[in-house]
Each structure stands twice: as C-alpha cells, then as structure tokens.
Amino acid sequence: MVKIIKKSAxxxxxxxxxxxxxxxxxxxxxxxxxxxxxxxxxxxxxPIDSMTAVNGFRSYxxxxxxxxxLAMLNPEMTSIQVGTTHNNREIIAYQFGDANNVDxxxxxxxxxxxxxxxxxxxxxxxxxxxxxxxQILERKTDESMVQYLLExxxxxxxxxxxxxxxxxxxxxxxxxxxxxxxxxxSSQSEKFAQPRDxxxxxxxxxxxxxxxxxxxxxxxxxxLNRNSFHFFGVQEGNNDPLSLIYGGTNPFxxxxxxxLLEAAKLGPESELRFYQDTHSFSRVLFVPQPNNARLxxxxxxxxxxxxxxxxxxxxxxxxxxxxVGVGIATTADYFAYExxxxxxxxxxxxxxxxxxxxxxxxxxxxxxASHSGFVSPDxxxxxIRDQLAPAQLLMFYHQAGPAYVKSIRIADANGxxxxxxxxxxxxxxxSLNILTDQNLNGGEQYQLWVQFSxxxxxxxxxxxxxxxxxxxxxSPSLSFTGNxxxxxxxxxxxxxxxxxxxxxxxxxxFANYRDDALLVxxxxxxxxxxxxxSGTTNFNLNISVxxxxxxxxxxxxxxxxxxxxxxxxxLENTNGTLGDIGGTDSSxxxxxxxxxxxxxxxxxxxxGGGGSVPWLILLVLGLVRLKRKSR
Amino acid sequence: MSTYRFIVLLVTMVSIDHAIADAPLLMxxxxxxxxxxxxxxxxxxxxxxxxxxxxxxxxxxxxxTFKNINQLDIKKLTKxxxxxxxxxxxxQSKAFKKHTExxxxxxxxxxxxxxxxxxxxxHVWLKSQTxxxxxxxxxxxxxxxxxxxxxxxxxxxxxxxLELVKKLTxxxxxxxxxxxxxxxxxxDPLLIEVILQSKNIDYLGxxxxxxxxxxxHQIIKENISQLEKSKQAxxxxxxxxxxxxxxxxxxxxxxxxxxxxxxxxxxASKLKDKHLGASVAMAIAxxxxxxxxxxxxxxxxxxxxxxxxxxxxxxALRFAKNEVADEHLKKLVEGKYIRFDDMQQEAQRWLx
Ligand SMILES: [Zn+2]
Numbered sequence: 001m002v003k004i005i006k007k008s009a010x011x012x013x014x015x016x017x018x019x020x021x022x023x024x025x026x027x028x029x030x031x032x033x034x035x036x037x038x039x040x041x042x043x044x045x046x047p048i049d050s051m052t053a054v055n056g057f058r059s060y061x062x063x064x065x066x067x068x069x070l071a072m073l074n075p076e077m078t079s080i081q082v083g084t085t086h087n088n089r090e091i092i093a094y095q096f097g098d099a100n101n102v103d104x105x106x107x108x109x110x111x112x113x114x115x116x117x118x119x120x121x122x123x124x125x126x127x128x129x130x131x132x133x134x135q136i137l138e139r140k141t142d143e144s145m146v147q148y149l150l151e152x153x154x155x156x157x158x159x160x161x162x163x164x165x166x167x168x169x170x171x172x173x174x175x176x177x178x179x180x181x182x183x184x185x186s187s188q189s190e191k192f193a194q195p196r197d198x199x200x201x202x203x204x205x206x207x208x209x210x211x212x213x214x215x216x217x218x219x220x221x222x223x224l225n226r227n228s229f230h231f232f233g234v235q236e237g238n239n240d241p242l243s244l245i246y247g248g249t250n251p252f253x254x255x256x257x258x259x260l261l262e263a264a265k266l267g268p269e270s271e272l273r274f275y276q277d278t279h280s281f282s283r284v285l286f287v288p289q290p291n292n293a294r295l296x297x298x299x300x301x302x303x304x305x306x307x308x309x310x311x312x313x314x315x316x317x318x319x320x321x322x323x324v325g326v327g328i329a330t331t332a333d334y335f336a337y338e339x340x341x342x343x344x345x346x347x348x349x350x351x352x353x354x355x356x357x358x359x360x361x362x363x364x365x366x367x368x369a370s371h372s373g374f375v376s377p378d379x380x381x382x383x384i385r386d387q388l389a390p391a392q393l394l395m396f397y398h399q400a401g402p403a404y405v406k407s408i409r410i411a412d413a414n415g416x417x418x419x420x421x422x423x424x425x426x427x428x429x430x431s432l433n434i435l436t437d438q439n440l441n442g443g444e445q446y447q448l449w450v451q452f453s454x455x456x457x458x459x460x461x462x463x464x465x466x467x468x469x470x471x472x473x474x475s476p477s478l479s480f481t482g483n484x485x486x487x488x489x490x491x492x493x494x495x496x497x498x499x500x501x502x503x504x505x506x507x508x509x510f511a512n513y514r515d516d517a518l519l520v521x522x523x524x525x526x527x528x529x530x531x532x533x534s535g536t537t538n539f540n541l542n543i544s545v546x547x548x549x550x551x552x553x554x555x556x557x558x559x560x561x562x563x564x565x566x567x568x569x570x571l572e573n574t575n576g577t578l579g580d581i582g583g584t585d586s587s588x589x590x591x592x593x594x595x596x597x598x599x600x601x602x603x604x605x606x607x608g609g610g611g612s613v614p615w616l617i618l619l620v621l622g623l624v625r626l627k628r629k630s631r
Numbered sequence: 632m633s634t635y636r637f638i639v640l641l642v643t644m645v646s647i648d649h650a651i652a653d654a655p656l657l658m659x660x661x662x663x664x665x666x667x668x669x670x671x672x673x674x675x676x677x678x679x680x681x682x683x684x685x686x687x688x689x690x691x692x693x694x695x696t697f698k699n700i701n702q703l704d705i706k707k708l709t710k711x712x713x714x715x716x717x718x719x720x721x722x723q724s725k726a727f728k729k730h731t732e733x734x735x736x737x738x739x740x741x742x743x744x745x746x747x748x749x750x751x752x753x754h755v756w757l758k759s760q761t762x763x764x765x766x767x768x769x770x771x772x773x774x775x776x777x778x779x780x781x782x783x784x785x786x787x788x789x790x791x792x793l794e795l796v797k798k799l800t801x802x803x804x805x806x807x808x809x810x811x812x813x814x815x816x817x818x819d820p821l822l823i824e825v826i827l828q829s830k831n832i833d834y835l836g837x838x839x840x841x842x843x844x845x846x847x848h849q850i851i852k853e854n855i856s857q858l859e860k861s862k863q864a865x866x867x868x869x870x871x872x873x874x875x876x877x878x879x880x881x882x883x884x885x886x887x888x889x890x891x892x893x894x895x896x897x898x899a900s901k902l903k904d905k906h907l908g909a910s911v912a913m914a915i916a917x918x919x920x921x922x923x924x925x926x927x928x929x930x931x932x933x934x935x936x937x938x939x940x941x942x943x944x945x946x947a948l949r950f951a952k953n954e955v956a957d958e959h960l961k962k963l964v965e966g967k968y969i970r971f972d973d974m975q976q977e978a979q980r981w982l983x
Pocket of ligand 1: 119122279280732
C-alpha cells in the first residue's frame with residue numbers, strides 16, 4: 001500500500017496534462033550548453049549503416065542484416081525467432097554449434113546464454129555481443145578452444161532483445177525529453193537529470209508512439225530487467241507504470257522477456273551453465289548470490305577469471321558481489337535463482353566509482369554530463385569490443401566443465417604399443433576399456449601419450465602460454481607410484497613441447513584439438529622389486545593437469561561430470577571425494593617387469609636366498625644414480 | 632551563490648590517490664548519510680540555492696559547486712575561478728546514489744571531471760586566440776606553427792588548430808593540405824579537417840581510400856552526398872575497391888544513387904566477395920530493381936554457384952523486403968532449390 005501512496009509526482013502530473021501538450025525535446029551536443037542543450041565534450045555517435053564492424057555503432061537494420069548474413073553463410077550459426085516485440089518486430093536468437101546437440105561422448109551438450117540490449121540506450125551492448133559472434137565464427141576452425149566449444153557445447157546469443165526501444169534510441173541519437181516534473185523554465189541540470197525517451201529510453205515500447213514530443217506516452221514501458229519472477233516488485237518504483245524501473249503487471253508479462261525464456265529453451269534450460277545479461281555502463285559485473293554456497297564459490301571464481309582476462313586486455317571489469325539471497329528481479333537474478341547457474345549483469349565501460357578514474361563520459365575526456373556514460377564515443381567501441389571477447393569465451397570454456405583423461409597409450413622404443421586404454425561412456429558412467437596390457441620392462445624407454453577431453457593449453461602464434469590474464473599451473477604432473485622397494489614414486493618430467501599442436505592422433509600428435517594430448521618419453525626405473533610368482537608389479541600412472549581456465553581434471557572419469565543443483569556432479573578430487581575441485585587421476589595400472597632380476601624361489605622380500613640378486617640390485621641402483629648425475 | 636560558499640566546500644576536500652584504483656567504491660565504503668535516493672536528489676537540489684550555507688547537505692554543496700563550475704565562462708575566468716577549478720580537479724565526490732542494477736555507490740556530481748573539462752576548454756580558447764592573432768598578422772609565422780609536428784604540441788593547441796581551420800580560405804586550406812600530405816598519414820585529424828575544408832575532390836578521394844577513423848562515416852553520409860551524382864559514384868566505387876574498412880557503408884551509399892549512375896554488373900560481380908558479399912547483397916536489395924530478382928534466383932538454382940554466391944543471392948532477396956522478392960524466396964524454399972541444407976533452413980525461417 002505504501003507503494004501506491006508513494007507513486008511518484010510524475011504520475012499525477014502526467015494525468016493532469018492535456019493531451020495536446022508536447023514534451024520538451026532536448027539535445028546532447030559536443031560543446032554547446034544552453035537551457036535545452038548539454039555538452040558531452042565529444043561527438044555523439046550517429047548509427048552507421050555498415051554491416052561490417054566499424055569505429056562506431058551500427059544501425060539496427062544493418063546489424064541485424066549482418067547477423068542474418070553470418071547465419072546464412074555459416075552452418076555453425078542458426079537463427080531462431082524467439083518472439084515478437086510489442087510493435088510486432090521479430091526477436092532473433094542465434095545458436096552456435098555443430099549439427100548435433102551432443103558432445104564427443106554422446107552426452108547432451110552444456111549450454112550458455114548471452115543476452116544483449118535489454119535496455120535500449122545501452123548501445124555498447126549489441127556491439128560487444130556481435131563481436132563475440134564474429135570471433136566465434138572467425139575462429140570456428142581453430143582446432144582449439146572455439147572449435148571445441150562449437151562441437152561440444154551449445155552457445156545461444158540474443159544480440160538485441162528490446163528491439164523497439166533500441167530503434168527508438170537510434171531514431172533520436174542526440175535527443176531526449178525533459179525530466180519528469182520539469183517544465184521549459186526549469187534549469188538545465190533539472191531538465192537533463194532524468195531523461196527518459198529518445199536516446200535515453202531504457203524500457204520497451206508498449207503504447208508508446210515513435211514520436212519523441214508526444215507527452216502522454218513518453219514514460220510508458222516496462223523495465224525488462226525487472227520483469228522476472230524472482231524478487232518481482234521488491235523495489236520502490238517496480239509497481240509504478242511511469243517509473244524507470246516499472247516491473248510490469250506480472251512476471252514475464254512482456255513479449256520481450258517471454259522471448260528471452262524461449263531463447264533459454266534453446267539450451268534447453270536444464271543444460272544451461274552460464275548466463276550473462278549485457279548492459280552498460282560502469283565496467284563491473286553485478287553477480288547474484290543465491291543461497292547456495294557451492295554455486296557462489298564457482299561464480300565468484302569465474303568472475304575473478306573474467307576480471308583478470310579483461311585486465312590483461314587493458315580494462316578492469318570488477319565483480320561486485322550481491323548479498324546472498326538478495327535480488328531485484330533482473331534476468332541475471334532469474335537465471336541464477338531459477339536454474340542455479342553462474343550469472344551476472346555485465347556493465348560495459350565507461351567505469352563508474354573507481355577512484356582516480358573519471359566517471360561516465362568523462363572517462364573519454366568529456367564533461368561527465370549526466371547520463372553521458374551511456375554514450376561511449378565512436379572512437380572507443382572497437383577497443384571495448386576487443387577487450388571483452390577473450391573473457392566471455394573463457395567463461396564458455398570454463399563452464400564446458402573439467403576435462404578428463406580419455407585415452408592412454410604407451411609404446412616401447414620400437415613403437416610397439418604395450419599399454420592402451422580408453423574410457424567408454426555409457427550414459428552417466430564410463431568404464432575403462434583396456435585394449436593392451438603388456439609388461440613394461442625396468443630400465444627401458446617408453447613413449448606415453450595421454451589424450452584429454454578438451455584442448456588443455458592456450459597458444460599465441462604457436463607459443464604455449466597462459467590464456468590472457470590467467471595464471472594456472474602450466475606443467476602437468478605425471479608420475480608412477482607403486483610398492484616396489486617400499487613406497488615408490490617417480491615423476492615423469494614434462495615440458496611445453498610435450499603438448500601436441502600437430503595432428504596425428506595416438507602417439508603422434510593431438511587427437512581432436514591442439515593440445516588435447518601430451519606425448520612424453522620416460523625410462524621405466526630399473527630398480528623395480530617384483531613379485532616372485534608373477535615376475536611383475538603394478539605401477540599406478542597418476543595424471544594431474546589443469547586446463548587453461550584453471551580447472552583440474554576429473555580424478556575419476558568413471559562418473560561423468562555434469563552440472564546439477566548449482567555445482568558440479570560426478571567430479572572427484574584426488575581422494576575420490578565428490579565436489580567442485582578435480583584432482584589426480586590414478587586409474588591406470590601398468591604392469592612392470594624387472595628383466596634384470598633372476599627370481600628367487602623363496603619370496604621376494606628379503607632376497608637373502610639367491611646370492612647374486614642383491615648384487616645385481618646394487619649394480620642397477622648405481623647405474624641409475626650415474627644416469628641422474630649426467631642430466 | 633557566493634564564491635565563498637564553494638570555497639568553504641573545497642577546503643574540506645581530501646587529497647586523492649592518483650593511481651588507478653583496482654576496485655570501485657563499494658556500499659560498505661560509504662556511510663548511510665552519503666547515500667541519496669532519486670527523490671531526495673530532486674527535492675534537495677531544487678531548494679539548494681535558497682539555503683544558508685550552514686544548512687547545506689553534502690549533496691547540496693556538491694550540486695552548487697558542480698553548477699557553479701558549469702556556469703563559468705571560459706573566456707572570462709577570474710583568479711577566484713582558477714582557484715576553484717584548480718582545487719575542484721582534485722575533488723572526490725562524497726554524495727552518492729545507488730546504481731540502478733546493483734550494489735554500487737555512484738557519485739551524483741562529478742565535480743573533478745567538470746572542472747577538468749572547463750580548464751581544457753579554457754586552454755583551447757587561449758591557444759585559438761593566439762593562433763588567430765598570428766593568422767591575421769603574420770601568415771608565414773602562422774603557416775610555420777600550423778604545420779609544426781603534432782607531437783611537440785599540446786593537446787589544446789591541436790584542438791585550437793582544428794577549430795581554426797573553419798576560418799581559413801579555400802586557397803589557404805588547399806595549400807596547407809598539400810603541405811600536410813607530405814608529412815602526415817590520412818588518419819591525422821588536422822589533415823582530414825583541412826582536406827574537407829578545401830573541398831578538393833581529388834584529395835577527398837585520396838583521403839577516403841585510406842581513412843579508418845570515425846569521421847569517415849560522417850563524410851560518406853554527409854559530405855559525399857553534396858557532390859554531383861557522377862562524382863559521387865566515382866568516389867564511392869573507388870572507396871569500395873580500395874578501403875575495405877569503409878566499403879560496407881560506401882556500398883549502401885552507392886545503392887542510393889539513381890539508376891543511371893550505378894553499375895549493375897559491377898555490383899553483381901562483387902556478390903561472391905567473401906568479405907563484402909553480404910554488403911553487396913544489401914546494396915542490390917536497396918537498388919530496388921525487380922528484374923534483378925530473376926538473376927538472383929538464377930544464381931541460387933545454378934548448380935555451379937559457390938556457397939558464398941548462393942548465400943548472398945538469398946540475402947539480397949531477403950533484404951529487399953518486398954512482395955516480389957518474397958515470392959522468389961518462397962519459390963526457392965518451397966521448391967527445395969537451395970542445395971545447401973543449412974541455407975535452406977535459414978531461408979525457411981524468413982518465410983514464417
Ligand atoms: Zn542496463
């Protein structure tokens with residue numbers, strides 16, 4: 001009830017105004033100030049009729065034509081009409097992936113949803129989202145990150161949700177109407193304090209004509225980022241139809257937000273693992289925190305990865321973490337609370353609130369006039385687009401999930417395969433299919449090839465390095481452990497050159513993507529204490545690797561990793577405990593024989609019976625030491 | 632508002648750390664009294680002028696200082712004004728409102744940025760006075776200073792020069808353009824301005840064949856359309872051929888030329904261009920020539936057509952957005968004439 005009483009003065013004012021009254025049309029300028037003009041200090045962008053990316057902001061018609069042309073030319077991009085706006089314009093989402101909806105294990109692909117331009121005036125949004133589309137397609141045959149994502153995940157991008165509103169802002173690129181409650185005789189700062197239509201329209205356009213000067217309709221519209229189910233109507237203003245943050249009559253009352261739900265179904269919703277709503281400005285992430293500690297830990301972790309990726313590109317996108325259980329019915333709140341997945345509201349630059357950095361348009365050397373932050377100059381947008389693409393792609397790569405070891409091959413010096421094992425996926429479980437299991441001999445040299453389910457390393461111009469802004473453990477840890485001579489542990493040393501960036505498959509190169517396989521040679525230790533009966537002992541092969549988003553591999557591939565209830569399922573750590581951290585996979589038992597030994601008949605523990613055995617062991621140990629010194 | 636009042640405010644200013652902060656100010660960093668609602672902002676600023684200085688809230692103090700700075704006449708700054716501006720550029724806002732989308736305090740008035748901009752404008756004005764005096768009194772001195780390398784000069788001198796170009800005669804700009812072309816790239820703002828002012832079509836052509844800065848789009852849209860049609864066609868064709876960055880927009884402009892000025896065969900030949908083909912499709916669509924649709928359909932049905940040609944022919948029909956073109960599309964889709972499955976699927980979606 002309080003809210004009704006508090007209904008703003010604007011409502012009363014608008015109701016009292018005769019229909020013929022016009023609103024005052026105001027102008028943003030580069031340098032001129034007057035009672036109806038305010039200077040931004042740089043030229044205001046005018047929509048450019050170019051399909052290709054420019055140093056500026058593309059008109060909606062050409063941007064959409066560009067999206068359609070990319071969808072027509074690239075089989076990896078499919079357009080789907082997910083809805084129709086109030087003014088009967090189609091809303092299109094684009095799906096990115098291969099022809100099937102399953103990954104290389106035949107499992108339903110995880111999905112990611114990126115929404116753009118929910119608020120009309122935030123022109124940075126469609127450009128940033130379109131850049132992401134362009135980079136995905138430009139790199140679709142990279143045999144690495146992007147190709148992996150296309151073949152194993154389902155990316156859904158909706159570049160412009162609030163089509164009617166966006167077109168209204170582009171129709172009046174330098175004009176707005178006076179703030180609620182002001183008149184022609186109000187001061188400049190009062191008039192420009194809360195511009196609501198024209199270039200500064202935020203909401204959608206139900207019962208709004210496209211003429212700027214019409215007084216009666218200019219405050220209409222629903223804030224599409226307050227029209228979701230969770231926390232619907234919690235803010236003052238959410239129930240006032242004339243408010244900037246009017247939430248609508250009920251959750252998802254608007255055709256545009258319904259279209260977003262349709263886009264989510266392309267995932268489908270049950271497979272979603274990441275949602276981003278793309279806004280401007282402030283250069284932050286607003287990160288919802290449902291009451292789910294594991295989810296919040298993962299979300300904060302990737303938000304930091306996102307931030308670090310942007311810092312490496314010269315812009316610090318800072319994660320602002322919401323209080324747990326608090327929301328305002330944004331779409332990021334909706335997907336976080338409804339589907340328990342990492343989500344956020346990305347507020348593109350200019351920054352706001354960073355001490356020592358100018359706010360809004362002043363960031364570009366402008367005056368910092370009210371609302372200038374929604375207007376990045378033409379000269380800035382190409383840089384903005386480029387700075388954000390690596391961080392967004394990294395989120396997909398991370399949320400695709402932890403890698404697991406798919407295959408092991410060991411070959412002897414003659415190239416003869418002595419051990420071969422593949423994980424075979426059957427629904428939610430896998431079994432290790434051991435194809436070859438011969439003895440490895442102590443003292444001999446072998447080649448070990450390990451295939452992972454993801455490209456595990458990032459390269460720049462062929463050189464292996466950290467993904468932009470990340471610092472993950474780059475060197476894999478491979479070792480043999482066993483009980484020979486007591487507890488036995490021998491590391492296999494690896495280096496950057498062991499990652500395979502040439503095709504070739506088993507024991508030769510990468511399997512499906514660059515750096516999805518390691519090829520390393522090692523010498524089986526000669527001082528192996530074997531069973532007197534079998535003449536062999538079992539060594540465990542232990543594999544521990546982080547992917548380039550910092551995710552450790554699944555320590556137990558037997559249970560397939562998925563996303564459930566806000567966290568990873570089927571993901572084991574080194575000790576076999578389920579959780580959100582992977583670990584060392586020790587699933588592989590390698591039979592090792594010691595050909596240098598003559599087996600005694602009386603057991604292998606003391607070696608006291610056969611006089612020659614201890615002597616031989618001593619000799620072998622000596623050789624090993626010599627070999628080590630010579631390294 | 633008295634000068635005294637905002638000086639009082641400025642005395643209380645804290646000095647700020649000029650290093651770039653790695654985090655924004657968060658809600659926990661400010662006190663509740665520093666946070667204002669939209670309604671409070673509206674109410675308090677409306678009556679700020681009438682209040683006694685002792686009664687002013689932080690919000691009102693900042694509002695008045697901000698307003699005062701914005702009202703300063705950059706051509707008549709007094710000693711007091713400079714004192715105000717010099718300290719204002721150090722000022723850190725203390726009055727905040729909450730960000731609409733999340734828990735982030737947002738400064739309501741950016742006093743420091745407003746002050747910096749005033750000072751910048753003032754310095755540009757000073758430089759332009761000097762330059763203009765030189766221009767009126769000593770052409771060779773002016774010429775020398777005008778052509779001096781940008782990197783040894785201040786930002787304000789560059790801005791002042793740009794402003795002054797509008798006052799030069801065509802003959803003068805032509806001379807300066809020739810001089811600058813020897814030493815500067817075509818992305819140089821001063822060279823661009825001088826060429827535009829000179830109205831020399833040859834220089835404009837040279838410029839547009841290379842230009843990649845935002846002003847290029849304004850030139851394509853506005854300056855070019857003032858030329859005679861055949862000249863426009865010639866210039867745009869040259870841009871399309873030689874400046875890939877501008878080509879898409881230039882194609883759109885080219886498509887708007889009357890029929891006799893456009894080369895249909897030249898356009899059609901570019902439909903298979905990997906980078907530009909889709910923009911060519913848009914240009915063909917906008918040329919609005921029904922005969923063309925038959926040819927586009929023929930490209931689609933021709934078994935020898937490459938993927939990119941088929942795609943762009945379909946796009947041209949799509950972008951035309953008229954019944955005749957739609958009829959052609961419908962025939963192609965329903966007759967299953969599109970031999971690439973993914974394209975068939977895309978085109979089908981358009982017909983819904
Ligand atoms: Zn927004």
